[in-house]
Amino acid sequence: MIRMLKTMPPTAILGVLVIAAYAVIALFAPLLAPHAEAQIVGAQFEPWSAAYPLGTDTLGRDMLSRLIWGARNTVGVALVTTALAFGIGAIAGLLAAALGGWVDLALSRLVDVLMAVPALILTLLALSALGPGVANLIVVVAILDSTRVFRLARATAMNVMVMDYVEAAQLRGEGTWWIISREVLPNISAPLIAEFGLRFCFVFLTISALSFLGLGLPPPMADWGAMVRDNAALITFGDITPLLPAACIAVLTVSVNFVVDWMLHRASGLKD
């Protein structure tokens, strides 16, 4: 562990520290935030002051408090979505690789179709049909994002499925589930873990974009994408406050990407 830390490039160390800080803020949001999430504490668009360190928003809610609550809401929704996407994609991919035949064919063609169109377009279409809402948002984004996990899980599992030890397990009569969980999964966990980081970034950016477009979490909840949208008018007056929630999003995704980049570099044993 110590040796691993020593070989980490500075960007990866920075990434780990930032992720840890976000986790602490998200977990202890109720203790850290000076005001409640939806509490109106002052006039609209108050400037930065001692009472409101980052000013107030369109409705007079404390900006700093909402940024802190946003860490919990926005990152939480993105994490749930990524986990769901990962579950769907990994299980479907492993099943396709293990069962083969028409299951593989049907799932692969379905994924091909879903990936033939930019995901944002399909997300917008699905949300307009299903209507807004957190549950719809999570399910739609997770299903569309699981296509990439599916491809990776299927491809890596296919390589393992042709190994002699898998054949041996099949010959001694082990079931599909046993083979997947005991023989295949341990051998493909490294690329899948790195993929989890990448998927989180994608999902997080997608959800932020959707909430920026007004299709994210329902209004009273603090949500970084929607906070940028609601306060965007301030930018034309030369105030950078609306950029802060966007910066929160950017800093987290950059950090995750730094860590993932290092993990991929280590796992690939390097091409360059």
Next chain:
Amino acid sequence: MSAAEARRRPILRMIAGRLGIGVFTLFVISVLIFLAVSLLPGDIAQQVLGQSATPETVAAFRRELGLDQPLAWRYLDWVGGVLSGDFGRSLANGRPVADLLAARLGNTLFLAAYAAVIAVPLAVGLGLLAALWRGSWFDRIANVATLSAISFPEFFIAYILMFWLSVRMGWFPSIADPGASPRLAEMLGRAFLPAITLVLVVTAHMMRMTRAAVVNVLGAPYVTMARLKGVSRWRVVTRHALPNALAPIVNVVALNVAWLITGVVIVEVVFVYPGLGQLMVDSVTNRDIPVVQACALIFAAVYILLNLLADVLAIATNPRLLHPR
């Protein structure tokens, strides 16, 4: 059959094959887009008219929308309409969807082409340099910079640019409406901020992938061989590496059209640019489904078409792919 004809034939057959796949994909997507409405949990007529509508009005509205017809018939009717340029009527204001689309499609294509013309040469050039000088300070800075740029939400980049170039410096308008200006220079100036935002987003993705593709080729044994027999560095790149990296680079460019389309939607909203993306987002919020369907279909068709083009180009630049075994 002449020799030249024989040489040209695999390409024609290949193009026909890809075209078939593209048309089929588009067909499946159009079914998906069509079904998005029909699989709604509730009844669209009821939703549009509200809970207070009488059963008679709902029934009349359903008949007007054609909802009393069988599903397959409605699909054929819809596709037939689309093929003849009739996308139905908007639920929000009753205007023909085709009228809403007409002006906006041009604006969006203008913006996307504007961004692509700058981004593609820039990204491919920078990606080549990063691959050539890999490990150098230039490569490291490029790595960190592009990694950061692809991690930024599009609207963050857009607002930063708006803040500096428009609000602080006052060089460009913060609301980008190309209008019906006859002068190209004026249109380019007005659409500069959204275009440059797209360029930044797309260039980062494209440059990373170009670098990876070229690094891959530079690792091939024939490149080492060329170096060992004393061929100059420049010649190795232009004569040995580049022709083989061309196919992956073409693919990279096509792949990035996805980010261009995704980016267009967000950037148009930020800069209040009257394009297809903004229309689509507005219609999603209003649940104006015929308009959403039309926009989704157009975006999907453009995307599939560009991928098809890239496929054909990639195969045409790589003779090995012409004779698959």
